[in-house]
Amino acid sequence: MPIHPLIVSLFAIAFALLMTQKIKKAESGSGKAIEISQAIREGAKAYLKREYQTIGLVAVVLFILLWKFISFNAGAGFLVGAAFSALVGYAGMMVSTQANLKVAEAAKKGLPFALSLAFRGGAVTGLLVVGLGLLAVSGFYFLTKDLEALVALGFGGSLISVFARLGGGIYTKAADVGADLVGKLEKGIPEDDPRNPAVIADLVGDNVGDCAGMAADLFETYVVTLVAAMILGQFLFSNTLAIFLPLILASVAIFASLLSIFFVRLGKNEGIMTALYKGILGTAVLTALGFFPVIKKAAEILEKSFLRLYACSLIGIAMVAGMFFITEYFTSKKYSPVKLIAKASKTGHGTNVITGLAVGMRATILPVLLICLGILLCFSLADLYGLAIASVTMLSLAGMVVALDAYGPITDNASGIAEMAGLPDEMREVTDALDEVGNTTKAVTKTYAIASAALASSILFYAYTQEIEKQGLIVKFLLNDYRVLIGLFVGGLLPYLFGSMAMQAVGKTAGKVVEEVRRQFWEIKGLMEGEAKPEYGKCVDIVTKAAIKEMIMPALLPVIVPILAGVILGPQCLGGVLIGSLITGLFVAISMTSGGAAWDNAKKYIEQGNFNGKGSFAHQAAVTGDTVGDPYKDTVGLAINPMIKVINIVALLIARFLI
């Protein structure tokens, strides 16, 4: 096998470490800011430690099961996937909690410098996601030459990612909702006010949810897509190049991302978003150029039409661009959906929520049509392998997409630290400007992740059917087979069950936070006047415990249900489960992530002074909408992507036992 992917991945990791050193060397600023940053880092570390201990137990059990029922390689693959995923989450979180402080301080030197630092912080996470992802897949395959074990590796990554997304999501949103309900609505103090006892928990949440959870999720998306494409290559072609091609394409894209990091600079009269988009545009163009010779050579060897395959890779890039545009339309303050929600706030909480729900539902239509168009074109051009090429290309941009996303929690925290440490107004204007853009970049990444899940799942479904056929049985997945129909229903209910459990967990935990915050305001004399300090640790403790307790059951659903469905009603039913969960999952996820971001920005739109601005009746209604949107976008919506993947991978692993 070619050794390039291994070398490239190591290079990307080395580069990321180098950048980390540079960030560390930046100035840290005043004592108070350092103190706050330290508190955030410690809270985040403590949470991740506990989370990983809990997941570790589950991982050991699954390792033994995989070893016993499949192979030692599979067990080992699972552990490697799980360990790398955990590592990516931890590293991303550490960089982020370092960078936030430096960005707050860098605000002194002006917007361009602060932006550059914040983006580089995000870029480290981005490079680690793709670097470690490629290293795990190519390294493990190099050692074992065992594609099945790679599936188990994907399983490890996905499962950790479900846990991380859920646990982190429950943590961050319970803290956020709890802090806002009492702080903003009852006490009328601003976001991130140091008097709010839940403020540190809220800032920790940004890191464990948006940063560690997101990194684990995208790592999983990256790894599983590569593995799915490799398996497909094995099924469709006799030439081993088909297996390696995804790895080589990924290597090329990593180089493109590395170079494009330097494109992100704030030009004269340019918006922050434009500066960031230059990075993604650069990556897209360089990737397209770099893929040209690789696909040309591959097409020759695989005896396929170069033009058709290359067109599929361009479709992958076009889909990313499409998802970006659509999501921005539905979630940015500039366009009508967000303005509609803001306007509906004038007539109260109820109409705000109704309109937000409607916008969320509507936001699913174009992305799903775009996915359909992508599938249609790829199949027409080069069948399923065309779809695989498109989806690997789509994922090739992951490094830069993650960089943009990880930028979010860094600036969010920087702005929080600036507020809490009472930094001067000029500096806070800079951090606020950076923070605002973070909201949109976050929303965009979510649609990107779930859209890529749709493509990857389609490929995994095919792999599943092949795996069933390998057992010597011809199984048809017919829509008019009642077992398939039941499977579709059961699969369809998974995102709903999973979602309701996660939502309820947030609601319950947020309720606990509210009671604790109210208690502190009541019992600690002088807190509201700023004369006494709140007990931050209490709130951190409440959410840490609750998040870990509440994440376990829903995270195990995508493992248990496919096994039950397959064992009780056979492979047809399980096939239905795979597709059923993809269909409802896609809609639930997109409606929640886009709807949530739209609510958030509708609130921000009003805070800019529209419809009577902050403190008005409309603003209160908008805060309610934002509160509802929080668990939508940052807990449930996100976690559905890895959940769908876990279902698919479990199906692939148990296929042999179903005959």
Place this chain on the structure above:
Amino acid sequence: MPIHPLIVSLFAIAFALLMTQKIKKAESGSGKAIEISQAIREGAKAYLKREYQTIGLVAVVLFILLWKFISFNAGAGFLVGAAFSALVGYAGMMVSTQANLKVAEAAKKGLPFALSLAFRGGAVTGLLVVGLGLLAVSGFYFLTKDLEALVALGFGGSLISVFARLGGGIYTKAADVGADLVGKLEKGIPEDDPRNPAVIADLVGDNVGDCAGMAADLFETYVVTLVAAMILGQFLFSNTLAIFLPLILASVAIFASLLSIFFVRLGKNEGIMTALYKGILGTAVLTALGFFPVIKKAAEILEKSFLRLYACSLIGIAMVAGMFFITEYFTSKKYSPVKLIAKASKTGHGTNVITGLAVGMRATILPVLLICLGILLCFSLADLYGLAIASVTMLSLAGMVVALDAYGPITDNASGIAEMAGLPDEMREVTDALDEVGNTTKAVTKTYAIASAALASSILFYAYTQEIEKQGLIVKFLLNDYRVLIGLFVGGLLPYLFGSMAMQAVGKTAGKVVEEVRRQFWEIKGLMEGEAKPEYGKCVDIVTKAAIKEMIMPALLPVIVPILAGVILGPQCLGGVLIGSLITGLFVAISMTSGGAAWDNAKKYIEQGNFNGKGSFAHQAAVTGDTVGDPYKDTVGLAINPMIKVINIVALLIARFLI
């Protein structure tokens, strides 16, 4: 063909007319109450007139298309279906607007008498739905012997029903939300207070939405299920008895329903719900007994196992019972889901909405599993024909189910009239007690309707595949066919697009009502003090116009999209659309109808004095939840049932053109 169904249907209609005469003879009470009731009836009639004019135009176009492309019979069938559906809606609404006044007056003579009158009012609608339904199907088949034209008849019924559900749903909820937002939240005046300028529009809405819309919907469900079972009988058996059997079973069930009307009496120490349940229980038992000899004879002639077929019909009854229990659990104040929402209201609007959304999502799980279990058992016992028997049996109870449902708007209006006419407290206690139960019976019917849609759609899908095969082509609907996959996605997005359009229509129209109500409170001097009368007509006018304008686009979606999908991507894609819309539709519908009812009852639970009762912070949050739940349960959730059926029927009608 046997003539019995025709005779039975005419008998049921005659009986309904007789009961109407009796209701008309009941006392009407004081001048003020009559005046209000008259205003409601006139508003409702004016709305229906406009609605039917608009739908009439669409119907004429479709009649011509069906005539030209299929046959004159098909065109005529469509018109008959549409006309009967419109007639059922109109008649149900007229009875309801007569009975509401009588029930308010009957409250003088105590609860048992008022209950009996209200239920009989509902029973008239119930008998008309099944009587006219059976008359339309058996009469039209008697005249034409053309099953295809019967499909067109179902199309007419379903399409009117989508319009009626949507238009009525937008009307009723825009008026309700608008009235509550200003009246309850801003002005602090009670529900149905005569000072509220939107109160008449709100009461009219109950009739055009819950009554006319519901009757049209259940008529459609009934007709389409019968037609689907008849078509299946033709495909599966050579004996024509298989075609008539559904009609004969329906006739038996109508007799059972007629007899059971007399079971509904308030015994000593009995709750109102128990009295109503005696009616449904009686129908179930009598139906089961009556089906015994019929299915025994049919099984002999069709050479099938009697026990297996009979077991399937019992499964149908068991499914209705199961849906009742599950829905009651999720929507009644007695159980934990509603209490959980009420408790979450303590911490504010945001947590109330989050918890309500979570409860709605969770409420989908058991009904869907029950549907899966039903499908599994029926197929195991007697294949697809078993499922047809189960679904016909399920629908056989429709007469009584509609009676319970139609009871809702009657008591709702009676309670409104009592409040507005200032009737004495003892009388209002009676009407309030009756009204409260109406909420639960309404929620139960909705789950029943959507569950039956799932079964009927499965049968219609099979009919569609047979129709395709009849064209001489073997088409397989494989999950790994990309056209099927795209179809599933496109079908899946329909309930989302449809839902978002309807939600937004309610939000927009409610906003207009709010502005008008605010204007009147502002401009009409002495309104708040009760010295001046509001201009009720203005609000009625606003919602009438808006509802009709906004219903058209979403109602045409289920006609246009299947045609596009089938023509562009072929029969495989259209097959995917059918199943895809069923899957997401089922979840969207149940989560909305049950979630909405749970929100409503959580508010009522707090109003009973829990969590500091009316006027408390928790109560305000609960009102917000109820407001969000309103369009959920009474506009979107409901309309999805007929929408799914329209998609299926359109597919069946265009199948021949796709090869």
